[in-house]
Amino acid sequence: MDLNLPVEGLERYKSSSQRARIGTEAWGVINFFCPSCQSPHLEIAPRNTAALDYLCPVCSSTFQLKSQSKAFGSKILDAAYSEMRRAILEDRTPNLFVLHYDLAQWAVRTVILIPHFAFALSALERRKPLSPTARRAGWVGCNILLEKIPTDARIPIIEAGRMRSPSEVRLAYRRLRPLEELKVDKRGWTLDVLNVVRGLDKPDFSLSEVYAHVSALAKMHPKNAHIRDKIRQQLQVLRDLGLLEFLGDGSYRLR
Ligand SMILES: [Zn+2]
Numbered sequence: 551m552d553l554n555l556p557v558e559g560l561e562r563y564k565s566s567s568q569r570a571r572i573g574t575e576a577w578g579v580i581n582f583f584c585p586s587c588q589s590p591h592l593e594i595a596p597r598n599t600a601a602l603d604y605l606c607p608v609c610s611s612t613f614q615l616k617s618q619s620k621a622f623g624s625k626i627l628d629a630a631y632s633e634m635r636r637a638i639l640e641d642r643t644p645n646l647f648v649l650h651y652d653l654a655q656w657a658v659r660t661v662i663l664i665p666h667f668a669f670a671l672s673a674l675e676r677r678k679p680l681s682p683t684a685r686r687a688g689w690v691g692c693n694i695l696l697e698k699i700p701t702d703a704r705i706p707i708i709e710a711g712r713m714r715s716p717s718e719v720r721l722a723y724r725r726l727r728p729l730e731e732l733k734v735d736k737r738g739w740t741l742d743v744l745n746v747v748r749g750l751d752k753p754d755f756s757l758s759e760v761y762a763h764v765s766a767l768a769k770m771h772p773k774n775a776h777i778r779d780k781i782r783q784q785l786q787v788l789r790d791l792g793l794l795e796f797l798g799d800g801s802y803r804l805r
Contacts, residue, residue, distance in 0.1 A: 551581060551713045553658045555651060566653070574617040574649055575603060577658060582647065583716050585663060585705070585723040586611045590716070601629055601637070602644055612644040612666070619653040622660065624697050631676045631692035641734045643669045646694075647707070661707040665723055667730040668703030669694075670738035672770045700745040702726055728791040736787075742770055743784035744793065747804065757800035760785070 555573040563569045575594070582592045584606040592604035592613060604613040616626055626648055628634055637643045643666045650660040675693040680686055696704065705722045707714055732740055746763045747755065764777050774780055785802060788794045795803050 551708075553708070553711060555656045555658065556580075557656070570617055570619065570651065570653070573656070574651060574658070575615060578604060578615055578647065578649075582613070583719075584609060584611055585645070585665070585716075585719050588720075601633070613647060614644040615647045615649060617649045617651060619651055621650055622648065622662075622696065625675065625693040625695055628674075628692050628694050631674070631690045634674055634692050634694075635671065638669050638671055638674065639734060641667075658708060659711070660709060663705040663707055663719065663723070664694075664699055664703055665705070665726055665729075667732075667737065668699055668726065668741060670698070670741045672738060672742055673698035698742075698745065700741055701748045702744070703741075725793075728793075732787070739771065739780060739784050740787050740791075742767060743781060744788060747785075747788070747794070747802075754797070754801060754803050756802070757782070757785075 556576045557573070560569045560573055563572060578592065579594060582604060583590050584592060587606060587609040589606050589608040591607070593607050595602040595605050595612070601614055602612050603615040605611070606613075616628065618626070634643075645666045646664040646669075648662050648664065649658060651658050673695050675695050677691045677693060680689045680691075682688070702722070703726055705719055707719055729737060729740065743760070746760055746767065749763075750759055760781055761778060764781070767781070768774070768777050771777070771780070785794070785796075789796055789802075792805060794805055797803055
């Protein structure tokens with residue numbers, strides 16, 4: 551795998567952000583594969599499809615690419631808030647590749663994949679409307695809050711210059727796939743509890759350790775008055791999805 555970004559044809563683009571968009575997109579055509587099936591390539595999506603950059607020619611999975619020259623912080627700048635919110639609620643969010651490139655070296659540093667079924671509204675942050683003097687005055691963008699996406703759902707493809715094999719990536723994707731079967735309105739809770747459990751950063755944990763995060767979960771779900779009941783219910787959902795097991799006496803183990 552070549553981590554250097556292509557340079558051919560870029561001289562006609564003036565702005566560096568345009569060059570980066572074209573360059574990283576072309577790099578993806580050479581290097582991206584489908585995590586959902588065995589297809590070794592993805593194709594560029596037709597130009598008129600908003601928020602879609604690639605399509606799998608075999609299984610029709612959809613993908614969006616977000617490239618940035620800054621290292622990943624806690625947020626990724628995304629498109630219009632209302633569109634992203636609607637896409638999540640209607641369960642038509644594409645899979646998302648987040649790519650960090652080095653502008654000086656013109657090379658890819660890190661790529662992560664966030665499966666389309668790993669987005670919940672809690673991971674979406676509304677930005678301030680653009681100022682009245684801006685070209686698109688009043689337009690409201692959004693951020694994707696990376697820390698609100700469970701660690702398992704931030705699947706590394708390139709980490710510290712090392713490429714993960716397609717089979718590793720597909721395995722990580724397939725492991726989370728049961729989440730796809732949950733209805734979108736239910737999935738948010740499941741993802742938030744999974745994120746808390748993963749955040750404990752150990753394989754075995756107790757119910758009381760999860761309860762320690764009641765106030766954070768209450769803030770994400772202000773309409774729900776029975777947070778503890780909901781947590782226990784979601785731990786059962788995660789067990790039924792095969793993501794954790796019950797050891798008895800309020801003890802659990804991640805799988
Ligand atoms: Zn595919």
